Amino acid sequence: MQDFFELAVGAAASGCVYGLIGLAYLLVLRPTGIINFAVGEWAMLGAFGGFVLLTKYEWPYPLGMVVALGILFVIGGSTERIVVRPLVEKGAPLLAPILALLGMVVVYRETISSVFPPDPMPVPYALGMGRLEFGPVGGTYQSFFTIGVTLAVFTGAWFFFERTLAGRAFEAVALHRRAAALMGINLSRVMALSFGAGAVVAGLGGLLVAPNTSAYYLMGVPLAIQGFTALVIGGVGRVEGALLGGLLLALAEQLTVRYAPIPSGYAQGVPLVLLMVFLLLRPTGLLKAKG
Amino acid sequence: MKLAAMLAAALFATAAQAQDSIRIGVITDRVGVSKPYAEPATEGIVFGANELNKKGGVLGRKIELLIEDDQSKPDVSAALARKLIDQGAVFILSVSLSPATQQQQTVTMEAKTPQMTPMNSADYLTTQLNNPYFWQTGPLGSVQIATLLAHAKTKSLKRVALITDNSELGQAIAKAFRAGLEKSGIQIVDEEVVSNGSTTATPQMQKIRGANPEALFVAGVVTATNVLIFKSYRELGLKFPIHASYNLSVPIYMTAAKGLVDGITFVDAYDPDKPEVKAFEAAYKKETGKDPANLHGYGYDGMMLIAAAIRKAGSADKEKIRAAMQTISYAGVMGAKGMTYVFPEGKRAGFDPNGMVVRVYEGDRQGRVVHVGQK
Numbered sequence: 001m002q003d004f005f006e007l008a009v010g011a012a013a014s015g016c017v018y019g020l021i022g023l024a025y026l027l028v029l030r031p032t033g034i035i036n037f038a039v040g041e042w043a044m045l046g047a048f049g050g051f052v053l054l055t056k057y058e059w060p061y062p063l064g065m066v067v068a069l070g071i072l073f074v075i076g077g078s079t080e081r082i083v084v085r086p087l088v089e090k091g092a093p094l095l096a097p098i099l100a101l102l103g104m105v106v107v108y109r110e111t112i113s114s115v116f117p118p119d120p121m122p123v124p125y126a127l128g129m130g131r132l133e134f135g136p137v138g139g140t141y142q143s144f145f146t147i148g149v150t151l152a153v154f155t156g157a158w159f160f161f162e163r164t165l166a167g168r169a170f171e172a173v174a175l176h177r178r179a180a181a182l183m184g185i186n187l188s189r190v191m192a193l194s195f196g197a198g199a200v201v202a203g204l205g206g207l208l209v210a211p212n213t214s215a216y217y218l219m220g221v222p223l224a225i226q227g228f229t230a231l232v233i234g235g236v237g238r239v240e241g242a243l244l245g246g247l248l249l250a251l252a253e254q255l256t257v258r259y260a261p262i263p264s265g266y267a268q269g270v271p272l273v274l275l276m277v278f279l280l281l282r283p284t285g286l287l288k289a290k291g
Numbered sequence: 292m293k294l295a296a297m298l299a300a301a302l303f304a305t306a307a308q309a310q311d312s313i314r315i316g317v318i319t320d321r322v323g324v325s326k327p328y329a330e331p332a333t334e335g336i337v338f339g340a341n342e343l344n345k346k347g348g349v350l351g352r353k354i355e356l357l358i359e360d361d362q363s364k365p366d367v368s369a370a371l372a373r374k375l376i377d378q379g380a381v382f383i384l385s386v387s388l389s390p391a392t393q394q395q396q397t398v399t400m401e402a403k404t405p406q407m408t409p410m411n412s413a414d415y416l417t418t419q420l421n422n423p424y425f426w427q428t429g430p431l432g433s434v435q436i437a438t439l440l441a442h443a444k445t446k447s448l449k450r451v452a453l454i455t456d457n458s459e460l461g462q463a464i465a466k467a468f469r470a471g472l473e474k475s476g477i478q479i480v481d482e483e484v485v486s487n488g489s490t491t492a493t494p495q496m497q498k499i500r501g502a503n504p505e506a507l508f509v510a511g512v513v514t515a516t517n518v519l520i521f522k523s524y525r526e527l528g529l530k531f532p533i534h535a536s537y538n539l540s541v542p543i544y545m546t547a548a549k550g551l552v553d554g555i556t557f558v559d560a561y562d563p564d565k566p567e568v569k570a571f572e573a574a575y576k577k578e579t580g581k582d583p584a585n586l587h588g589y590g591y592d593g594m595m596l597i598a599a600a601i602r603k604a605g606s607a608d609k610e611k612i613r614a615a616m617q618t619i620s621y622a623g624v625m626g627a628k629g630m631t632y633v634f635p636e637g638k639r640a641g642f643d644p645n646g647m648v649v650r651v652y653e654g655d656r657q658g659r660v661v662h663v664g665q666k
Contacts, residue, residue: 003497003501006493006497006527007493007494007497010491010493011491014490014491017490113322114322117326117327117543118324118326118327119327119514119543119547120514120515120518120543120547121547122546122547122548122549129550131526140526209490212490212491212519212522213488213489213490213515213519214515214518214519214547216515218487218488219488219515221488222487222488222489223488250490254491254493254494255494257483257494257495257498258494258495258497258498263482263484264482264483264484264485264495264498265457265484268457268484268486
């Protein structure tokens with residue numbers, strides 16, 4: 001039973017990371033309708049930001065974190081400006097920016113692999129290496145830190161979309177671009193902000209997971225897949241769906257490896273089977289959009 | 292006009308130099324999956340060539356290296372072998388991926404050009420093709436496993452667990468470990484796979500803990516995944532010893548897995564106490580200002596072995612070099628104390644089956660040798 005509680009905390013932390021990546025998809029998807037598979041590479045950039053600022057230059061964690069995420073905001077915003085906006089302004093179909101961003105996956109990855117050696121790079125824990133125990137429930141500092149930060153981010157995102165005018169503007173752009181523009185919403189600014197925020201959230205996911213996985217140039221794609229799966233399970237209608245989906249996915253992954261009476265090589269496929277069953281039974285995701 | 296004359300002079304100079312020098316082709320990987328191995332090995336080759344040239348070269352002629360990058364892609368690799376031979380390389384050193392080296396053989400066999408890999412470990416390189424122009428001095432995969440198991444036997448283990456990653460090579464090594472363990476009558480109480488890109492290995496390690504093994508064999512070859520396994524091992528406070536594949540002999544673990552590797556034993560072909568190694572490390576440090584790793588030693592040995600063969604052949608004629616290679620006996624940096632590379636009649640894999648060692652991590656450093664050979 002102790003195994004279960006120990007696993008639950010670790011799995012919740014992994015689920016939070018998947019949820020953050022899912023949210024990064026959602027932030028871009030909502031106002032633009034673009035599925036951006038480059039979020040995984042943004043997470044990788046966040047991890048490398050952690051390596052350079054926190055490991056190499058040994059900056060204090062909060063400062064390194066803020067600067068790394070600030071850089072990601074610029075990267076996300078400029079990606080929109082350079083890669084996406086010209087296509088949208090020329091009236092290209094939605095598939096065009098999606099494919100262009102797939103191309104950016106290669107650009108980001110190859111840039112990193114040519115600048116850094118191919119080995120995994122260490123990224124420090126936010127609060128050092130150690131364990132926290134509450135009765136039977138125990139986990140690493142990093143797990144609890146990840147869970148705490150993720151909850152804060154999701155609360156903020158929920159508040160933004162549900163309670164602020166700017167968040168409503170995002171929603172309006174998603175519903176009808178031209179109508180939103182006629183209402184005086186600055187389309188370009190909304191799009192640039194959504195990409196910037198998406199990059200920050202994805203980068204945060206990468207920074208939080210990197211103390212476990214290390215920073216390496218191939219880490220983006222698995223995260224992009226896990227985050228996308230989380231989003232599909234949770235549904236795109238509501239912000240908290242991504243988090244719920246991430247938690248379910250991580251629990252399914254880790255509990256099958258631990259408890260399912262099948263070789264662990266096969267256990268990797270179980271969450272994907274679950275996903276397929278899930279899509280058949282509930283194609284709109286777990287949470288339905290309101291109204 | 293003056294410019295043209297200068298150009299012509301420069302061209303003739305290169306041509307004359309080319310006649311004087313002995314050209315050795317090197318096929319390495321600068322961007323692909325073998326980069327972590329190929330790059331240090333190539334640095335070792337370059338260091339070796341410089342050392343030879345400082346002493347006047349071989350047979351009074353300078354060694355000239357022609358280095359090409361195949362990105363570990365077999366098709367690119369074969370084309371590069373052809374290019375190097377066309378440029379006059381009398382020998383090709385292959386330090387990229389095993390399948391790429393294999394593909395180069397189709398060219399070297401046809402062009403009757405000597406080729407050697409000082410590092411690749413795939414057993415099939417000398418068994419699938421009967422290419423009399425090819426040699427391999429990297430320790431074979433089967434030898435690595437046998438050596439690690441020989442060390443395990445001295446611990447009289449009865450129940451062990453096995454963990455690997457889902458890469459092709461990781462699966463292949465796990466299969467070989469499994470076969471070896473079963474042959475030695477050691478029971479495998481649990482076998483786990485961690486897929487590359489996972490965010491944790493804790494469920495797998497919990498399961499292993501539940502199976503209560505006396506030791507854990509790590510067959511994985513993907514560094515990031517192995518680091519994940521060691522992190523979970525430390526987090527869960529596990530105590531059983533870890534015996535690991537050859538992958539743990541790459542130097543990156545000393546920095547990427549800080550505080551995680553102390554006490555782990557791993558198989559290697561490098562003995563830091565060997566006099567040849569000490570001399571090599573001192574010379575390398577003096578020349579480049581950096582400490583070499585075992586991987587540099589492979590490249591260095593390859594270069595020196597070729598130089599020895601050319602000296603013995605007394606000429607840079609490819610056929611004479613081939614004949615000389617088959618009769619050579621050379622003690623290099625790699626291998627246990629007293630090991631020599633030899634190619635007895637009909638054999639082209641030159642690493643002594645008893646030449647590997649098992650070493651142990653002491654703190655974050657790759658430390659002393661605790662076992663030698665397969666006995």
